[in-house]
Amino acid sequence: MGYEYDVKQVIVVRNDIKMGKGKLAAQVAHAAIAALKMAEERRPEWAKGWLEEGQPKIVVKVRDLDELEDVYARALADDLPAAIVVDRGLTQLEPGTVTCVGIGPAPKDHIDEITGGLKLL
Amino acid sequence: MGYEYDVKQVIVVRNDIKMGKGKLAAQVAHAAIAALKMAEERRPEWAKGWLEEGQPKIVVKVRDLDELEDVYARALADDLPAAIVVDRGLTQLEPGTVTCVGIGPAPKDHIDEITGGLKLL
Numbered sequence: 001m002g003y004e005y006d007v008k009q010v011i012v013v014r015n016d017i018k019m020g021k022g023k024l025a026a027q028v029a030h031a032a033i034a035a036l037k038m039a040e041e042r043r044p045e046w047a048k049g050w051l052e053e054g055q056p057k058i059v060v061k062v063r064d065l066d067e068l069e070d071v072y073a074r075a076l077a078d079d080l081p082a083a084i085v086v087d088r089g090l091t092q093l094e095p096g097t098v099t100c101v102g103i104g105p106a107p108k109d110h111i112d113e114i115t116g117g118l119k120l121l
Numbered sequence: 122m123g124y125e126y127d128v129k130q131v132i133v134v135r136n137d138i139k140m141g142k143g144k145l146a147a148q149v150a151h152a153a154i155a156a157l158k159m160a161e162e163r164r165p166e167w168a169k170g171w172l173e174e175g176q177p178k179i180v181v182k183v184r185d186l187d188e189l190e191d192v193y194a195r196a197l198a199d200d201l202p203a204a205i206v207v208d209r210g211l212t213q214l215e216p217g218t219v220t221c222v223g224i225g226p227a228p229k230d231h232i233d234e235i236t237g238g239l240k241l242l
Contacts, residue, residue: 011150013143021142022134022180022242025149029132030176032150033157037172051158054209055151059143088175121143 007050009035009057009104010115012071016064017099023092027085027099028059034083035102042081043106050105057104060118065098072101074114080106128171130156130178130225131236133192137185138220144213148206148220149180155204156223163202164227171226181239186219193222195235201227 011028019027039047050056062068068084075082082103089095104111132149140148160168171177183189189205196203203224210216225232
């Protein structure tokens with residue numbers, strides 16, 4: 001539809017920690033907003049196109065913290081907008097628990113190189 | 122901490138429709154971003170303070186669509202930033218299903234007048 005990029009956002013969640021579904025949703029929203037803010041600063045054309053296209057996003061899972069940190073490091077190494085969420089631990093989780101990573105908005109092909117193999121949560 | 126407002130965001134979810142937890146989280150993130158964008162346009166000082174404070178947000182539930190639309194209408198009537206999310210229905214839901222409403226960032230007391238009685242999801 002005339003946009004320069006076909007962009008999406010992927011939020012990657014640890015599957016080895018227990019959170020209620022409302023808590024989980026809040027963590028994912030936090031990651032989505034933090035990654036968007038990063039994109040708005042560094043690649044505003046990606047952010048703008050994504051918002052105009054209806055914010056396409058998916059939520060996927062990784063096994064544990066190691067795998068999450070690996071995904072995060074690869075996103076940063078690829079210079080993608082990426083944000084890692086650390087819970088303050090006021091409820092449900094231990095303080096400082098890393099819960100999820102938001103990647104993008106960024107071009108689909110570019111994100112898929114990192115998250116393409118991960119399953120939907 | 123020196124901010125003019127003590128702000129938060131509340132995302133209100135229908136409890137009468139079945140969504141997987143990843144799908145639910147994506148809908149909540151969508152509502153959170155849409156409401157934030159509205160705040161950035163109309164009350165940028167609320168949006169800025171909220172982002173600087175670590176984006177405090179909670180996810181609460183209502184019984185059904187009627188109750189959700191009522192909450193949404195009251196938020197708009199109170200001139201709060203508010204966004205309603207309609208799913209495109211590509212997966213899990215019928216096209217056009219209304220899933221949730223994001224309210225704020227806005228001053229806590231102001232939002233609580235509308236959502237203070239709702240239970241955490």
